[in-house]
Amino acid sequence: MELTEQEANQFNYNYEVAIKKMEGIVILENYRPKKIGFFEKRRAKKSIRHFENALAIFPEHFPSLFFIGKIYQRFGEYEKALLYFEKALEIEKENYNLPQEASLVAMDLNLIDKAIEYSNEALQRSPNNFALMGNHAMNLLIAGEDEIAKEIIEKAVKLEPNDSINKNIQNKINAVISKEIKRPTFKDSI
Structure with missing residues (x-):
């Protein structure tokens, strides 16, 4: 998929902000997370919005799909998490x-x-x-x-x-x- 320079810049901005906002919320290592607090949940929801903005520009970006799934997994919203993981699985083999x-x-x-x-x-x-x-x-x-x-x-x-x-x-x-x-x-x- 060819992106214009403006689209690429918008995509990169949204993806980078989303990654930064989910830091410390999504656990990618082998330890049990503590309960997610109010402010972390707000930050995670903003992260989802930025990932969604990135996906609006580049819908086949499997890392964005994966991370949205990880956030929903962290929230305990397993149906939504599985939906995003399955979308990512269709793209990345x-x-x-x-x-x-x-x-x-x-x-x-x-x-x-x-x-x-x-x-x-x-x-x-x-x-x-x-x-x-x-x-x-x-x-x-x-x-x-x-x-x-x-x-x-x-x-x-x-x-x-x-x-x-x-x-x-x-x-x-x-x-x-x-x-x-x-x-x-x-x-x-x-």
């Missing part, structure tokens, strides 16, 4: 974060089949990613696909033996298979 996040949101919505589809897609995009393997194995365990889950988590632990999260998942899978514990739900797994 290589980034594994998109289907990974779609999988997490689908689990929040109790759409287990969709969650498995997306966690599998994330794994197809990054086949040796031990974290994605753990996520997919957990989804499979929740869905009752114990043997496949066990096979995948064993590969993940072999790839990264010191990862405590995957070790925990492996222990859960083995405990469910041996009937020591009942099958976890998604809420149990977070």
